[in-house]
Amino acid sequence: MLIECTLNDLAEANAHALALARVLPTEWHPLPAIRSVLVRFDPLRYTQDEVQIYVQDALNHATPGALPPGRQVTIPVRYGGEDGPDLGDAARQLGLAPDELIAQHTARPWRVLMIGFAPGFPYIGPLPPSLTLPRRDTPRVAVPAGSVAIAAGMTGIYPSQLPGGWHLIGRTEVALFDPAREPPTLLQAGDQVQFVAIASHS
């Protein structure tokens, strides 16, 4: 069952989804996403009506304001050059100088809206309209691990080498996913991420 959070404001809808996912039974494997929560339950143990009633009650209590502030995590990023080959192009499309794009990207912490797409991949945002771009027309077959990227009003970090269609603006050395750790991801939905520009290698 997929529960949508219909609040117009994306940040509020996301906070609602994250708050809801925290109070649903772990047996249903609640999976918060940008503005929805997926629950998977065994229909031989619970009826759809029972789940719906439980969710409705939880929705009434899990308001966006009920979401705890989240941990603060700093991510050092080398912007531009080989680390962020799309920085110039993305800045041009946004009508910004590359330095202005970096300044906006590091201006304040952003929330981890969800983890998805690949193990440990954080969707971070929502970014303001001044940093909002559609995905690239042609996705890359292999985006290097640690790449920091923007697209669709969000910023993300590729935890490993993956195909991807986002604009690569920088790169970090921080490890985002380790299956030997518990939890296996550095970031979790609800965390606050502050990007910090550091000098590039070159």
Next chain:
Amino acid sequence: MLRVIAPGALCAIQDLGRPGYQHFGVPIGGAMDRVACIIANRLVGNPPTAACLEITAGGAAFEVLAPCVIAVTGGDLGATLDNRLLPTWVSALVRPGQRIAFEERRQGARAYLALAGGVDAPLALGSRSTYLPGRSGGLGRRALQMGDVIRPASSAFDLARLAGRLWPAPVDYAPLIRILPVHTSPGQPDLTGLDHLTALPWRVGVMSNRIGLRLEGARLSSAQAGDLPSFGIFPGVIQLPPDGRPILLMADAQPTGGYPVIAVAIQADLHRAAQLMPGDDVRFAWTTHAEAIAAWRALNALLDSPIDVDEGIALAATTQG
């Protein structure tokens, strides 16, 4: 204990995967045909969560290094023991020097080989499943290769007692998958051609894999435009990417996606989808929530079937062992 002589097209360690880790971006993964995996484990006395070998298409071969009890279930890949037919859906004691082979694909796509004690591999996030796109799990975070040694995770049991156990209830692998309409979905497209889903058979495309089956046939068009905010998805979901060719998501599907969802295959029919290979035809039929739950109940009852014991085989195992 077995040694891999040849892995064939693809042979990897799988169990029931990693439910509960999807909020870290980790797919559920595990056996494509969970029904065959669970039954193989039951036949050799393992818990359902033990790891098996998932053998895809033909060409795999193993040498027995130490006496063990095995059971082969799932698709018919022409299993042999020392070049003679190896009965499937039954447990058997195998001895050092014997050779188990999967000659060629006859029906279905994936066979499951369970080993009494369970196949050993390091646990990663609570599972031994191999997740190839993430290079994680299994033995050495990869598919099995020639020379790999398959060891049981535990060996505290009486081998002879576990031989000659027969599965009594045939599993239905008809290439027909029941689907549920999606009533409300963030990605529900404005579809006019949805009846095409059930009107004609679909062909499983060459790009199909453990992540999903790409369905070739009619092109469905969606009025949906732009990027949807990603939402949770799971095996059984049928997505419609912009090219109009539906994808039936399978075990290694990403836990979230942004493509419109046009239908959901019922969980009780996913083992049928798991036995399809590129080039196979498959049909879909609309069903209801009530029928889906009844089918799930029936499948769970089937998996709880009491196991028959063939006294002859069991006795032979005792005297020869």
